[in-house]
Amino acid sequence: MSERDLQPKGPSSAGTWCCLGGGHVYTEADRELAEAIGHSFPVVPSAARASHAFLERVVDHTARAGIEQFLDLGTGLPVEPNTHEVAQAIEKNTRVVYVDNDPTVIEHARALMAIGSPEGAVDYVDGDVRDVQKTLDEARRTLDLDRPVTVLMLSMLGHIENPAEASEIAQRYMRAMAPGSYLATCDSYDSPDMRAAAAAYAAGGGPPIYLRTAAQLEPAGAGLEFLAPVGPISLWHPTEPDPEPVDQWGFVARKPLLPTDGSTEIDHPVI
Numbered sequence: 001m002s003e004r005d006l007q008p009k010g011p012s013s014a015g016t017w018c019c020l021g022g023g024h025v026y027t028e029a030d031r032e033l034a035e036a037i038g039h040s041f042p043v044v045p046s047a048a049r050a051s052h053a054f055l056e057r058v059v060d061h062t063a064r065a066g067i068e069q070f071l072d073l074g075t076g077l078p079v080e081p082n083t084h085e086v087a088q089a090i091e092k093n094t095r096v097v098y099v100d101n102d103p104t105v106i107e108h109a110r111a112l113m114a115i116g117s118p119e120g121a122v123d124y125v126d127g128d129v130r131d132v133q134k135t136l137d138e139a140r141r142t143l144d145l146d147r148p149v150t151v152l153m154l155s156m157l158g159h160i161e162n163p164a165e166a167s168e169i170a171q172r173y174m175r176a177m178a179p180g181s182y183l184a185t186c187d188s189y190d191s192p193d194m195r196a197a198a199a200a201y202a203a204g205g206g207p208p209i210y211l212r213t214a215a216q217l218e219p220a221g222a223g224l225e226f227l228a229p230v231g232p233i234s235l236w237h238p239t240e241p242d243p244e245p246v247d248q249w250g251f252v253a254r255k256p257l258l259p260t261d262g263s264t265e266i267d268h269p270v271i
């Protein structure tokens with residue numbers, strides 16, 4: 001199947017975000033809505049590109065810190081380089097599980113991302129991230145949850161209306177993860193520009209996007225060690241000098257390592 005050979009349907013989150021973020025896998029309906037939104041609200045393509053760049057930096061950073069397992073929840077359609085490509089370039093044995101509930105994503109994930117390193121492993125779970133137990137059961141086919149995992153929830157929890165419910169879902173994943181695991185998450189920030197864009201996106205047939213404040217994002221990381229405060233993701237470990245802040249906010253945080261001597265001290269510094 002060619003990248004454009006998709007069934008006609010209304011615009012999807014995965015397709016519009018892929019188009020806005022510089023990917024090439026989307027329907028005509030996705031492209032029309034993405035272009036209309038991008039034209040009227042430049043804040044949105046900036047956020048989509050920043051979200052993908054954040055993914056690359058988080059995967060690179062945590063892989064260099066020794067993480068060899070990734071759980072990418074709400075994967076979206078492929079935008080190169082994908083999670084396994086970044087991670088396996090650093091450690092070829094890395095194992096990656098992608099999860100999405102859009103059947104188009106799974107179809108394309110299988111077709112386009114099946115070329116992992118021969119030593120590593122890439123798996124796909126066709127399921128709803130809100131079904132935490134089922135997702136974890138399926139992820140265990142590939143991941144050893146007794147060892148640290150980087151959990152990515154990038155630009156996906158904002159599809160859940162209630163911010164407290166979204167945070168609780170992230171917390172349930174992190175409770176199941178080993179000490180030393182990381183959580184990276186981001187969503188569209190509740191700014192006047194984003195509010196206008198989200199309304200136009202919904203009016204154009206896109207799925208609802210619920211915007212977040214810093215105070216609504218932070219509880220997802222309760223009990224974890226924040227590598228930096230919640231803020232614009234373009235400012236997190238930037239690779240370019242003087243990056244512009246974007247209206248896509250998030251954080252990276254690590255589950256504390258268990259003290260080995262009965263003290264409350266963490267036995268490794270947070271990087």
Ligand SMILES: C[S@@+](CC[C@H](N)C(=O)[O-])C[C@H]1O[C@@H](n2cnc3c(N)ncnc32)[C@H](O)[C@@H]1O
Nearest residue numbers: 014017074075076100101102128129154155156
């Ligand atoms: C805006 S895209 C973000 C894609 C990618 N994570 C990124 O940052 O570029 C949101 C993705 O989350 C998926 N998604 C939304 N709600 C979901 C849920 N409850 N379970 C699984 N996937 C979900 C959508 O299908 C879509 O692919």
